[in-house]
Amino acid sequence: MDELRRIDLNLLLTLHALLAEKHVTRAALRLHKSQPAVSHALAQLRVQFDDPLLVRREGRMALTPRAMALIDPLGEALGTLNGLLREQQFDPAAARRRFRLTLSDYSSRIILPPLVRHVRRHAPGIDLAISQASRDAMLAQLVDGEVDLALGIFPDRPEAIQVQDLFPEEFISLADKNTLSAKGGLTLDEFLQRPHVKLALRPDAYDEIEKALGELGLQRHIAVALPHWGAAVELIAGTDLILTAASRTVGAMQPHKALRRFKPPFALPSFSYQQAWHVRREDDPGHRWLRQAVFDCSQPGVHLP
Template identity: 65%
Template sequence: MDELRRIDLNLLLTLHAILMEKHVSRAALRLHRSQPAVSHSLAQLRSHFDDPLLVRKGGKFELTTRAEALVTPLSEALSSLNALMAAPDFDPAKAERRFRLALSDYATRAVLPRLTQHVRQYAPGIALIISQASREAMLAQLMDGELDLALGIFPNAPAAITQQTLFCDRFVCVADKHVLPESGVLTLDEWLARPHVMVSLRPDANDEIEQALAAIGRRRHLGLVLPHWGAAVEAIVGTDLVLTIAQRAVDASRLHSDLRLFTPPIELPEFQYQQAWHERRSGDVVHRWVREVVLGVGAE
């Protein structure tokens, strides 16, 4: 405890904001403080740690090696302190929090509407800050403390990341009826002869469909790659494109009259859609409440 007596604990909150934002002005906005006040606190922190902590390189700011090493233990310590100081009887109606949540375009359709409705009704002081990223970027942001929660498919998550299955889904195919045979289905060879749509943030993504094809020594030809599930369904109307997509991403009742759903001609296993968070967040009462809401709406 001797080291704690040597530092104002408010400085640790400032340090955390600087480590997260990697910028004094953005840290000041995050803390609702003036930039000179945060700069003064940074000077004190540099003196205490005998390290510059934040340095400018190539026109942008970067954390020093010492600062990088502080990110995880400081985030864990502050999260534990926050849980310790929180009221034992949590009242969501009184909670105030900016909750950072990463979603795919798929989740914005499958989960976000009901999640938003529930939060606005029962915890209006919680602001949902939504971002979109690849699964690799989501995991990195969870590890760095830049995200509170991520929704997606995470087959190779680090040990520090806790995962919880929200629901299972399966793949279906969608195509314009005018380029389908009368049966409304395609054989594997016919399916592979068509240009395909891939929904991904990265054109070189090795998704579950690519992996299943690789396992039988086949490949598909991509005619369109885009990051938006909803736009992908609309884009194939009047074309020869074939889209293989998660069933929950397709609202059959609103499907364009020229589009038809059919079963993929290759075995594609069901997948588990998950929420993931860093273990340092597990004891946070607000975080736990949001996770329970996400789990509930995901099961609907």
């Protein structure tokens, strides 16, 4: 116990964040502190442990052997203390908080409306700040603590990013029915001869469709590239354009009677739409509530109370 009297326990929380993030700025974001305050705490910790703890190697910060040896015992000790002092279960009705989410145009249409209704009904003190970014930018924002939750497809992600599958999805193609045969589909040659609409934040993005065609040594002609799914569907009627996108992007076909859905004439893998967050948010009760709300609101045919 004598050693505990010599150290401010708040420094151990800072040390835990620094060991996890290996970066002073990201540790400051995680702790909701200023960067100078965390730098000052690191200086104190270096004195306390008689070790630099974080050193710069090849342009990046790295842990010393002493710091690496502290990771597991420090995590266990703080976990035990947290269990002793754990607050009451998160009460969404009384919560006052702002969550930052980054969504695609797709999930803004599919998941955001039921999520907002659910939040307003059960947690009116919770605010949602929504932004849009590319997949790589979403992951970078999660790592840097700029956003709390991201919705998208994350096949390749940093180790610190956790994901949960929300629902399975597949690609479909869409065209004006007057430009299709009576069977309603196209051969691969016919498909490649037609101009295409591409849904992407960046016109030059190499997405799953381009990757699948590239593996076959093929390439489609992109006549229109845009980031707005709603506008993309509206472009198709009365033209020879083809749109290939996630099936829920198209939604109900009743408003689009001039269009017809068909299966793309080459193999496109199905995929899981996901929500992603940084491990630093894993045990946050409010964040857990939000993740559960997003999951519930994304389930097909589910009507929340």
